Every structure is written in structure tokens, then in C-alpha cells.
Amino acid sequence: MSKSARYSLRFLRVWQRNLLVYRRIWMVNFMVPLLEPVFYLLAFGIGFSGLIGDIDYAGRKISYVAFIAPALLATAIMFNSFYETTFASFVRMYYQKTFDALLATPLSLEEVITAEIVWGATKSVLAATLMLVVIALFGLVRFPEGLLILPLAFLGGMAFGAVGMYFTGITPSIDMFNLPIFLFVTPLFLFSGTFFPVAGLPLWGQYLATFSPLYHLVELSRLAVMGRMESELFFSLTYLVLFSVVFFFLAVRAMRRRLIK
Amino acid sequence: MRFVVCGKPLLVSRHEAIEPRSDGFFTIHTTQRMSDEKTRPLVIEARALRKCFGAFTAVEDISFSVARGEIFGLLGPNGAGKTTAIRMIYGFSPLTSGSMRVFGQDIHDGWRNIRSRIGVCQQENTLDPDLSVEQNLLVFAGYFALSRKTAVQRTHELLAYFALEHKKEAKVGELSGGMIRRLMLARILINDPELVILDEPTTGLDPQSRHQVWDKLKELRDRGLTILLTTHYMEEASWLCDRLLIVDRGRVLVEGAPQDLIQAHVGDSIIEVDQPEPALRDFIAAQDLAHEDFGGRIIIYSGQRPELERIIREDYCAHTCTFRNGTLEDVFLRLTGRGLRE
Structure with a gap:
């Protein structure tokens, strides 16, 4: 079986299946991205801003709320796809035996994995869209450039969906996901220029942050939402694309090793 | 050819397969379905x-x-x-x-x-x-x-x-x-x-x-x-x-x-003897009968030999003897052994 013959648009059928399930409980699925930014912006805007005041970012003073709003979008993009291709995919693969059934139909393993990752990215786009509306109501988004968040959410969703799928391929049991979450996702969440500028870190910390896919996602979403970023547009975009591609193929390889016996 | 008989057939040739139906009747297959097997793709x-x-x-x-x-x-x-x-x-x-x-x-x-x-x-x-x-x-x-x-x-x-x-x-x-x-x-x-x-x-x-x-x-x-x-x-x-x-x-x-597998590997008739006596073992050895000995039970693959069945029934059945047809289960157990797997 040549490798190219294993990829086709048939993966969209599996993607459709996930969309169908998502629509069954759309109320729950919509609630989190709608309410989460409200909670954060209220907490940080009302409670925190008084303590911090304005902050320096990319050579300009901006309000703390304006600083974290794009980061909230970026972290939601990360969490939505990462949780989808870790916990949710693991349940489908291991507990529900859904992949076993799929692999007895004219679908290849590559198509099933592609569908899962693209679905994770789709959830990121859906969540980012809803959050963008809420953040825009706070007056924190400039339009039409802010709409660039949507393709960016897809790219970021692919990056974190792929790395999540890779962890699913190598994680023996569902409880073990606590490890990548604690050692990978949580440090990214805290140290990627999300809640304070990377400039606040020591030099080695700043250097490390440039390896964080979330840092580049946060930077790109600041550029879309408020028109400024401190990193290089081309570098951040390239980094995210390469990260997605590398982990996509690592994920497929890990899942092939795990499932095909 | 298939035909249906009413009630439970008392005697059916062992070359025929009997299949119970949900309505209480039996279907008897008298010819082998797969006679044209060789010609099929x-x-x-x-x-x-x-x-x-x-x-x-x-x-x-x-x-x-x-x-x-x-x-x-x-x-x-x-x-x-x-x-x-x-x-x-x-x-x-x-x-x-x-x-x-x-x-x-x-x-x-x-x-x-x-x-x-x-x-x-x-x-x-x-x-x-x-x-x-x-x-x-x-x-x-x-x-x-x-x-x-x-x-x-x-x-x-x-x-x-x-x-x-x-x-x-x-x-x-x-x-x-x-x-x-x-x-x-x-x-x-x-x-x-x-x-x-x-x-x-x-x-x-x-x-x-x-x-x-x-x-x-x-x-x-x-x-x-x-x-x-x-x-x-x-x-x-x-x-x-x-x-x-x-x-x-x-x-x-x-x-x-x-x-065919039943015919070839266990034969038509089987005699199961519970708690066999030593005399039966001697008889089996003397007659050189195909059998399996599990200590508390002996299975004899007797074939179609009414005389043999009569002798065992009359002389060697101190406890329980079962005279029955050979089944696929007998074939399976005879070929794969009785030891537990896994």
C-alpha cells in the first residue's frame, strides 16, 4: 500500500461524524467559549487592572485587558484542539472502539487520524469565533483584521491537535494524559507571553519562549486583534506551520504503531 | 433437495443434516449444497x-x-x-x-x-x-x-x-x-x-x-x-x-x-461410559478400540457396530452409559485436546 494512496478526502466523512455529535449537544459546546472570556475579562479587567495598570508591549503602553484578550483567544484555540485529540480521541479509540469499526471500512488509518486532527482544529475555530464575538463586545477587537483570527485558529488548532494526537499515540492509559498536561500544556499556558510579556522573563526564559508554539499563536492573535506584535510575523507563522506538519506525521506514525497489529 | 417433515424424526440417516426450525418443524438437507463448489469463483x-x-x-x-x-x-x-x-x-x-x-x-x-x-x-x-x-x-x-x-x-x-x-x-x-x-x-x-x-x-x-x-x-x-x-x-x-x-x-x-469431518474423525457412534470398571479397559485394549480415557469417563468411538454397543451395554455399564451420535464438538475436542487454553 503506497503512502499516497492512504490519503483522500474521504476523511471528511469522519469529520462529519464528529460534527454531528457536536451539534447534538451544541448548547454545552457553545457555553464554555461564550462565558470563559466574560469571566476572565471581568476578573482581570475589574479585579486585576487596578493592581497592574497599563503595561509595556511592543514599544507601547496598553491596558492589561487589551493585553490578555488576544491571549485568551490563543489559549482557547490550544485547549480546544488539544483536549479533543487527547481525551476525546482516546475515548473514541480505546473505550468506544470507534477506530476499529472505521478501519474495517474503506478508510485508512491516515484518514481517520487526519479527520480527528482537522476536527480538533475545527473546534478551535468554532470556539475562537464565539470568543471573538464576546471580546469584540468589550471593544477590544479591530475589524476587519480581527477576522484573521479564524484562519489563525485553524492553524493553531492543527498544531495543538497534531501534538495532542501524538500524545494519544504514545500514552498507555487515559490517566497518563496528566503528564503532558502538567509538563507541556501548563508551562505553555503560563510562560508564553499570555499573562505577562515575555520581556519580563530572564534572557534564558525569553529564549525558551521562542520555542513555544503558544507564544507564536499568542503573538499572531495580538497582531490580528490589535495590530501589534513583538515577534516576527514570518517567523511565527513558519514556526506554527512547521510544528503542525512535523507533529502531524509523528502522530500518524505513533498511531500506526499503536493500532495496526 | 430439501423437504420438511412434521414432528421429530425418529430415524434419520447420519449423512443428512437436520436443522430445527423456529416453527417446530425440521428441515432435512439430503444433498450436499456445495456440490458445485469447484466451479464457483x-x-x-x-x-x-x-x-x-x-x-x-x-x-x-x-x-x-x-x-x-x-x-x-x-x-x-x-x-x-x-x-x-x-x-x-x-x-x-x-x-x-x-x-x-x-x-x-x-x-x-x-x-x-x-x-x-x-x-x-x-x-x-x-x-x-x-x-x-x-x-x-x-x-x-x-x-x-x-x-x-x-x-x-x-x-x-x-x-x-x-x-x-x-x-x-x-x-x-x-x-x-x-x-x-x-x-x-x-x-x-x-x-x-x-x-x-x-x-x-x-x-x-x-x-x-x-x-x-x-x-x-x-x-x-x-x-x-x-x-x-x-x-x-x-x-x-x-x-x-x-x-x-x-x-x-x-x-x-x-x-x-x-x-464429513464427523465421519472422518469420530465416526457415527459414540459411547460414553461414566466411572468405567477395569474390565472395560481390558476389553478396550483387547479389542483395540479407538477411545479416549479421562479416568472417570471413557469415550469410545465405536463406529456403526451394533454388536459392540450391545456388549458394552450389557457387560460394562455399571453406572451410566450414553450412546449417541458423533458431533462436531467431539471432532473439535479430539483434535485440539482438552487442556485449558490461556
Whole structure:
């Protein structure tokens, strides 16, 4: 079986299946991205801003709320796809035996994995869209450039969906996901220029942050939402694309090793 | 030729297969269905299959072929390599060596086309618990790239055929074991397959559901479908299978029609003697009878020898003696041994 013959648009059928399930409980699925930014912006805007005041970012003073709003979008993009291709995919693969059934139909393993990752990215786009509306109501988004968040959410969703799928391929049991979450996702969440500028870190910390896919996602979403970023547009975009591609193929390889016996 | 007799037949030639029907009648098959087997096109051609997982060899050397319109059984104790062999047929498990051709195409290159023409019912429940009964069929139709119109029509037909229409809105978790199995059978037929592969299709079902599954499988066979199944129930294999293969430790032990295998390996008649006396053992040794001795019980493969049966009944039956026909279960146990597996 040549490798190219294993990829086709048939993966969209599996993607459709996930969309169908998502629509069954759309109320729950919509609630989190709608309410989460409200909670954060209220907490940080009302409670925190008084303590911090304005902050320096990319050579300009901006309000703390304006600083974290794009980061909230970026972290939601990360969490939505990462949780989808870790916990949710693991349940489908291991507990529900859904992949076993799929692999007895004219679908290849590559198509099933592609569908899962693209679905994770789709959830990121859906969540980012809803959050963008809420953040825009706070007056924190400039339009039409802010709409660039949507393709960016897809790219970021692919990056974190792929790395999540890779962890699913190598994680023996569902409880073990606590490890990548604690050692990978949580440090990214805290140290990627999300809640304070990377400039606040020591030099080695700043250097490390440039390896964080979330840092580049946060930077790109600041550029879309408020028109400024401190990193290089081309570098951040390239980094995210390469990260997605590398982990996509690592994920497929890990899942092939795990499932095909 | 088939004919139906009323009531329980007292004497039936052992060359005939008796099949109980749900209405209390029996159908007696007097001619072998598969007499034209040689002329039929082969659906599955498995040659010298071998599958290793690291140092462990799950399938050592299995060859068989299945002709169109056959019900073919794959029997063997747990760990014999049945499920692995099945996974090789639909291209899930790559072969370590050997060759697998389905519909005349090599599985390695033709997997997508082959899978689009078959239905696979796995051992475990692989239905989609996030979807309703009806959606399970509709969504599955999508994986085969059926048009929406065809998918809706097939779904409707199959729900009716498997008596699931009243449950079409239900979630899979709300179904009974029998309904789950029926839905799995419905789902593998969504693409109108030419071959279906069933891994233990009746395990865990109550007798009613099991008979219903058997009826459906025979109906499907009579419509021209080719069926390959595994089972641990020997009476199921006897009734359903036109031909079967008994495998153990990754190798083929025997192959043939159930009745032929019974004739060849255990004979027509069997005498089981409970708590045999030493004199019986001496008698067996003196007569050189084919038998198995389990200490508290001796099984004698007596063949059609009324005189022998009379002697044992009169002289050696201090406790319980059972005179009965040989069955596929006797063949299976004789060939694979009685030691526990796993």
C-alpha cells in the first residue's frame, strides 16, 4: 500500500461524524467559549487592572485587558484542539472502539487520524469565533483584521491537535494524559507571553519562549486583534506551520504503531 | 433437495443434516449444497498466512479458500489465531508472509476496493455510542461514500429487516444485547456487501436471539452472500457452515464439511461410559478400540457396530452409559485436546 494512496478526502466523512455529535449537544459546546472570556475579562479587567495598570508591549503602553484578550483567544484555540485529540480521541479509540469499526471500512488509518486532527482544529475555530464575538463586545477587537483570527485558529488548532494526537499515540492509559498536561500544556499556558510579556522573563526564559508554539499563536492573535506584535510575523507563522506538519506525521506514525497489529 | 417433515424424526440417516426450525418443524438437507463448489469463483484465497508479533507467532501457516455463496467457518480454541486471520482478510493486519487475495485482488494494493465490498462484524461492540440507532447506519454509509439517497433507503430497509424500526431514535446504550447484535449485522450490510466476516456473531446471546441471527445468516447466504464466521459453538458451526476449518496454534488441523469431518474423525457412534470398571479397559485394549480415557469417563468411538454397543451395554455399564451420535464438538475436542487454553 503506497503512502499516497492512504490519503483522500474521504476523511471528511469522519469529520462529519464528529460534527454531528457536536451539534447534538451544541448548547454545552457553545457555553464554555461564550462565558470563559466574560469571566476572565471581568476578573482581570475589574479585579486585576487596578493592581497592574497599563503595561509595556511592543514599544507601547496598553491596558492589561487589551493585553490578555488576544491571549485568551490563543489559549482557547490550544485547549480546544488539544483536549479533543487527547481525551476525546482516546475515548473514541480505546473505550468506544470507534477506530476499529472505521478501519474495517474503506478508510485508512491516515484518514481517520487526519479527520480527528482537522476536527480538533475545527473546534478551535468554532470556539475562537464565539470568543471573538464576546471580546469584540468589550471593544477590544479591530475589524476587519480581527477576522484573521479564524484562519489563525485553524492553524493553531492543527498544531495543538497534531501534538495532542501524538500524545494519544504514545500514552498507555487515559490517566497518563496528566503528564503532558502538567509538563507541556501548563508551562505553555503560563510562560508564553499570555499573562505577562515575555520581556519580563530572564534572557534564558525569553529564549525558551521562542520555542513555544503558544507564544507564536499568542503573538499572531495580538497582531490580528490589535495590530501589534513583538515577534516576527514570518517567523511565527513558519514556526506554527512547521510544528503542525512535523507533529502531524509523528502522530500518524505513533498511531500506526499503536493500532495496526 | 430439501423437504420438511412434521414432528421429530425418529430415524434419520447420519449423512443428512437436520436443522430445527423456529416453527417446530425440521428441515432435512439430503444433498450436499456445495456440490458445485469447484466451479464457483473464489472470494477469499489465503495462502500460507503467517503473522508474527515480535517473537510471538500468532499465525504460523494457514491456507484456505472460500467460494462465492458459502458459509465458511473458522474454528479453534482461544488464541488459535482466528481473529488475527480475520484481520488479515480485511487488511487491518499486514501479513508477515504469505498472500491474501479477496475478489481476486491482493489485499496489499486493493484494500480500499476490497473493504468497500465487504462487511466486518467484530467481536466487540463497535457501534457508535454517541449516535442514535438510525444515525449509526447513516453515518456508516458515509464511510462507504454512499449517496445520501441510497444511505437513507438502505437504512430504512435494514432497520425493518432487523426489526429495529421502533428503536431508531434510541441511543446504542439503551439497546439490549440482542438488539446490539442485530444493529451490528444491519450496519455491516449497509454497503450491500458481497462478503461478510463475522467474529463470534452469537457470543453472549440468548437462544432466541441466536436462532434469529442464524436465520438471517442463512437467508443472506441464500441470496448469494458469502459468509465467513468464527464461533465457539459447535452446534452453530454444524448447522450453519457449508465448510469449515479447525485451526490451533496458528496452523490448520482439518478442513471440510461438518458431516464429513464427523465421519472422518469420530465416526457415527459414540459411547460414553461414566466411572468405567477395569474390565472395560481390558476389553478396550483387547479389542483395540479407538477411545479416549479421562479416568472417570471413557469415550469410545465405536463406529456403526451394533454388536459392540450391545456388549458394552450389557457387560460394562455399571453406572451410566450414553450412546449417541458423533458431533462436531467431539471432532473439535479430539483434535485440539482438552487442556485449558490461556
